Amino acid sequence: MKIKQLKEKDILSAIRKEFSVSFPELLLGIGDDAAVVRPGKKLVLLTKDLLIDGVHFISSKHPPFLLGRKSLNVNLSDIAAMGGMPKYALLGLGIPSSFKPDWLEKFFSGLKSAADKQDVALIGGDVSQARKLTVSVTIMGEAKSIITRKGAKPNNAIYVSGTLGNAKQGLLLLKKGVKLGDSKESDYLLKSFLDPSPQVSLGIELNRLQAATSMIDISDGLSVDLLHICQESGCGALIHLDSFPLSSDLLSFQRRPFNFALHGGEDYQLLFSVPTEKEGSIFKLQKKYKITLIGQIIKERRVYVIDRRGRKRLLPARGFQHFD
Amino acid sequence: MKIKQLKEKDILSAIRKEFSVSFPELLLGIGDDAAVVRPGKKLVLLTKDLLIDGVHFISSKHPPFLLGRKSLNVNLSDIAAMGGMPKYALLGLGIPSSFKPDWLEKFFSGLKSAADKQDVALIGGDVSQARKLTVSVTIMGEAKSIITRKGAKPNNAIYVSGTLGNAKQGLLLLKKGVKLGDSKESDYLLKSFLDPSPQVSLGIELNRLQAATSMIDISDGLSVDLLHICQESGCGALIHLDSFPLSSDLLSFQRRPFNFALHGGEDYQLLFSVPTEKEGSIFKLQKKYKITLIGQIIKERRVYVIDRRGRKRLLPARGFQHFD
Numbered sequence: 001m002k003i004k005q006l007k008e009k010d011i012l013s014a015i016r017k018e019f020s021v022s023f024p025e026l027l028l029g030i031g032d033d034a035a036v037v038r039p040g041k042k043l044v045l046l047t048k049d050l051l052i053d054g055v056h057f058i059s060s061k062h063p064p065f066l067l068g069r070k071s072l073n074v075n076l077s078d079i080a081a082m083g084g085m086p087k088y089a090l091l092g093l094g095i096p097s098s099f100k101p102d103w104l105e106k107f108f109s110g111l112k113s114a115a116d117k118q119d120v121a122l123i124g125g126d127v128s129q130a131r132k133l134t135v136s137v138t139i140m141g142e143a144k145s146i147i148t149r150k151g152a153k154p155n156n157a158i159y160v161s162g163t164l165g166n167a168k169q170g171l172l173l174l175k176k177g178v179k180l181g182d183s184k185e186s187d188y189l190l191k192s193f194l195d196p197s198p199q200v201s202l203g204i205e206l207n208r209l210q211a212a213t214s215m216i217d218i219s220d221g222l223s224v225d226l227l228h229i230c231q232e233s234g235c236g237a238l239i240h241l242d243s244f245p246l247s248s249d250l251l252s253f254q255r256r257p258f259n260f261a262l263h264g265g266e267d268y269q270l271l272f273s274v275p276t277e278k279e280g281s282i283f284k285l286q287k288k289y290k291i292t293l294i295g296q297i298i299k300e301r302r303v304y305v306i307d308r309r310g311r312k313r314l315l316p317a318r319g320f321q322h323f324d
Numbered sequence: 325m326k327i328k329q330l331k332e333k334d335i336l337s338a339i340r341k342e343f344s345v346s347f348p349e350l351l352l353g354i355g356d357d358a359a360v361v362r363p364g365k366k367l368v369l370l371t372k373d374l375l376i377d378g379v380h381f382i383s384s385k386h387p388p389f390l391l392g393r394k395s396l397n398v399n400l401s402d403i404a405a406m407g408g409m410p411k412y413a414l415l416g417l418g419i420p421s422s423f424k425p426d427w428l429e430k431f432f433s434g435l436k437s438a439a440d441k442q443d444v445a446l447i448g449g450d451v452s453q454a455r456k457l458t459v460s461v462t463i464m465g466e467a468k469s470i471i472t473r474k475g476a477k478p479n480n481a482i483y484v485s486g487t488l489g490n491a492k493q494g495l496l497l498l499k500k501g502v503k504l505g506d507s508k509e510s511d512y513l514l515k516s517f518l519d520p521s522p523q524v525s526l527g528i529e530l531n532r533l534q535a536a537t538s539m540i541d542i543s544d545g546l547s548v549d550l551l552h553i554c555q556e557s558g559c560g561a562l563i564h565l566d567s568f569p570l571s572s573d574l575l576s577f578q579r580r581p582f583n584f585a586l587h588g589g590e591d592y593q594l595l596f597s598v599p600t601e602k603e604g605s606i607f608k609l610q611k612k613y614k615i616t617l618i619g620q621i622i623k624e625r626r627v628y629v630i631d632r633r634g635r636k637r638l639l640p641a642r643g644f645q646h647f648d
Contacts, residue, residue, distance in 0.1 A: 044368060046447065048462055050416030052454045092374030092416075092460050123370065130376045136416050136460035138372055 045141035047078040053133035061174050064103045066194045067135075068110025074219065075139045076118055077198035077268040081217035082148070083207025084141035086200060088123045089115060091137055094130025118200055143207060147272070151213035152233035156273035156297040159282060161199050162290055163247040164222060166192035168264030169254055188249040196268040202289050203270060211281040215272035221265035223315050227303055229273065236302045239295030239315070262305070262315070273297050369465035371402040377457035385498050388427045390518045391459075392434025398543065399463045400442055401522035401592040405541035406472070407531025408465035410524060412447045413439060415461055418454025442524055467531060471596070475537035476557035480597035480621040483606060485523050486614055487571040488546060490516035492588030493578055512573040520592040526613050527594060535605040539596035545589035547639050551627055553597065560626045563619030563639070586629070586639070597621050 051071060053059045059067065072089060079086040091111070095104065115122055120139070170193030178186050180194075199217070206212045214233055216225045230236050241258050250257050274282055285291055298304075305315040375395060377383045383391065396413060403410040415435070419428065439446055444463070494517030502510050504518075523541070530536045538557055540549045554560050565582050574581050598606055609615055622628075629639040 044464075046412070046414055046462070046464060048372075048414045048416055048448065048450060048460070050418055050450050050452060050454075050458065050460050052418050052452065052458065054455065055418070055453050088370070090370055090372045090462060092372050094374055094376050094379070094458070124372060126372060126374050128374060128376065129379050130374075130458075131378065131456050132454070134374065134376065134418070134454075134458055136372070136374050138370070138414060138462040140368075140370060140464075 042142040042144055043084075043146060045079055045082055045084040045143060045146070046138065047075055047141075048136065048138040049075050049078070051135040051137075058174075059133045062194060063180070064106035065110035065113075068107040068112075069114040069195055070110075071107075071135045071137055072111050072114040072120070072139075073196055073198045074268065075137045076114070076120070076200055077196070077217040077219065079139055079141040080198045080200040080203035081215055081270060082141075082143065082146045083203045083212070083215065084143040084146065085204055086118055086120045086139050086141040088140040089120050089137060090140075091122060091125035092135070093125065093127045094132075094134035095127065096131060096133060097129055099133070118198075145207060145210075147203075147207055147212050147215040149214050149216050149229050149232040152229050152235055152273040152297045153213055153275065154235055154297055154299040156213055156275050157279060157282075157293055158226070158237060158239060158271070158273055158295040158297060159291050160218070160222070160245065160269055160271050160294050161202055161292075162267065162269040163245045163250070164218070164262075164267055164269065165250050165254070165257055165260030165264040166247055167196060167266035167268075168193075168260045169250050170194065171266070173253070185249040185252050188247065189253065193266060196266065198268055199270045199289075202285070202291075205285060205289075206270075206272060209278070209281040209285075211274055211278040211285075212272040213275055215270055218267045218269050218271055219265060221263040222267075222271065223262050223303070224265075225271055226315075229271065230297075230301065230303055233273075233297070234301065236298045236300045236304070237295055238298050238304045238306065238312075240306045241308050242306070243292060243294045245290065245292040245294075258308075366466040366468055367408075367470060369403055369406055369408040369467060369470070370462065371399055371465075372460065372462040373399050373402070375459040375461075382498075383457045386518060387504070388430035389434035389437075392431040392436075393438040393519055394434075395431075395459045395461055396435050396438040396444070396463075397520055397522045398592065399461045400438070400444070400524055401520070401541040401543065403463055403465040404522045404524045404527035405539055405594060406465075406467065406470045407527045407536070407539065408467040408470065409528055410442055410444045410463050410465040412464040413444050413461060414464075415446060415449035416459070417449065417451045418456075418458035419451065420455060420457060421453055423457070442522075469531060469534075471527075471531055471536050471539040473538050473540050473553050473556040476553050476559055476597040476621045477537055477599065478559055478621050478623040480537055480599050481603060481606075481617055482550070482561060482563060482595070482597055482619045482621060483615050484542070484546070484569065484593055484595050484618050485526055485616075486591065486593040487569045487574070488542070488586075488591055488593065489574050489578070489581055489584030489588040490571055491520060491590035491592075492517075492584045493574050493581075494518065495590070497577070509573040509576050512571065513577065517590060520590065522592055523594045523613075526609070526615075529609060529613075530594075530596060533602070533605040533609075535598055535602040535609075536596040537599055539594055542591045542593050542595055543589060545587040546591075546595065547586050547627070548589075549595055550639075553595065554621075554625065554627055557597075557621070558625065560622045560624045560628070561619055562622050562628045562630065562636075564630045565632050566630070567616060567618045569614065569616040569618075582632075 076086050170189040214229050218225050246257050303315040400410050494513040538553050542549050570581050627639040
């Protein structure tokens with residue numbers, strides 16, 4: 001049986017069943033014209049992404065369960081980058097008629113597992129046929145205050161979470177035909193690309209501690225995303241390659257890991273600036289999270305990198321290349 | 325110059341310029357990871373649609389200005405159907421590389437004209453390449469209370485706004501090669517399909533007057549959408565073809581207008597049920613809006629239609645057929 005033999009009603013009813021939720025704030029979820037929530041006095045955050053097969057992912061190489069997870073998680077990462085708490089999700093899905101119901105089931109299981117992990121409720125959506133698999137997710141989140149890209153100040157320290165460049169190496173392996181299960185090292189890298197984790201709890205803690213003056217998630221690549229912070233904040237940055245957090249798995253596969261760490265993209269780690277008086281908070285967070293100091297904000301509106309031989313050069317902003 | 329020669333940054337910066345807005349409630353619009361609004365004590369409504377070329381519209385036959393308007397307006401119609409006030413929009417756009425910047429400019433002008441008309445602010449979005457033109461719109465609206473599909477009760481009167489079946493006839497003419505400007509009658513029908521108007525102010529007034537026990541917008545066709553109300557409310561309906569509101573333009577083109585009115589879809593009129601004690605409010609609204617009584621809610625869970633010869637038969641639910 002193929003998707004075109006399923007009616008939209010059946011699909012929606014399956015979604016409704018899978019995602020049946022009950023929150024005090026949720027007045028009306030899937031099944032009417034709009035979803036309705038009654039927020040408290042907090043800020044409401046909204047974000048959305050449009051992901052298209054062949055442009056943002058390769059469905060033939062992406063297990064549907066993991067694609068469902070990633071579709072939600074890349075959006076949660078945008079909420080994490082504001083220090084917000086994700087609450088509600090809306091899904092728009094365009095499915096080619098050749099896809100089988102089994103695919104859809106796994107995709108929704110993945111989406112649900114990611115939603116459950118962060119206590120996010122899917123409250124609305126829209127399913128239709130499409131030539132290419134198309135996924136559009138909207139997330140509504142909330143926060144008492146937010147961390148934007150605008151607040152970095154000279155002498156702020158620049159920190160990054162996790163390790164960098166793994167997703168790009170994972171994509172490269174995927175394109176070469178490496179599969180999940182082939183080896184422990186390749187699995188780690190493949191999963192960094194296929195199944196990234198949004199840094200939601202870290203974002204919330206940084207916000208609660210008021211420890212970051214600016215923040216962004218690394219989706220396009222550190223060089224591009226750091227530039228976004230500098231442009232929005234009207235400053236520059238100096239980063240040290242020697243300090244870069246790299247995974248042993250990346251090092252075991254890649255002779256030029258720094259290119260991947262600087263320009264790779266899709267790592268969905270958090271990049272943020274911290275004023276001197278708040279570095280104590282970061283030291284405490286480092287007991288719970290991998291957070292690494294990689295440089296500082298400078299007044300001059302340029303981004304410099306100090307390479308491993310101590311040479312200072314301008315950092316070109318080369319971001320993640322989509323598939324086509 | 326083609327879209328692929330434009331950078332996403334340029335497109336976003338054009339959008340940001342075009343849609344630069346300043347609302348007291350809007351803390352952060354386009355240009356960061358998420359949009360942030362600070363709602364009051366009202367309910368927040370969220371709705372989203374995914375529209376794909378060849379499935380939901382035919383871009384080669386849809387002037388881009390009108391397609392931009394329609395992309396927003398079909399979503400506003402969902403907010404209207406709850407009696408809500410639309411406030412914010414997020415746009416996800418996937419554009420084929422063959423499209424010209426001129427097309428994009430017109431599309432955004434159209435979107436903006438529809439947004440301006442309803443005081444809606446575009447506060448976020450995402451642009452990427454796609455094989456087929458793909459439009460995903462999310463609307464956030466607000467309301468003090470809402471009108472769902474669930475509240476219809478036996479003996480409630482059934483009303484519909486505007487006239488029915490025009491959009492379907494417009495689509496038929498469009499497929500036959502009829503163009504805007506060919507005649508006054510065909511223009512009216514073509515515009516019903518290409519440039520529908522969401523019934524936002526009527527929805528808000530019905531809500532304010534607490535005049536409707538249930539409401540839906542007619543996107544799939546009256547027969548399907550009335551069935552939605554009946555299923556959700558646990559009741560049935562009896563409608564009279566003789567009372568159906570039909571435009572003179574539809575009558576001049578179509579010998580079987582009732583089929584179109586019953587099953588046509590894409591009219592984006594409001595269909596709602598009204599208890600006896602509130603019919604006085606409807607009479608007052610009829611001075612301002614075209615609203616027609618077409619039948620009543622019944623206890624038996626079936627939908628009957630009385631045809632023009634007085635014969636009563638079950639109404640089959642046959643909805644709008646998408647293009648493929």
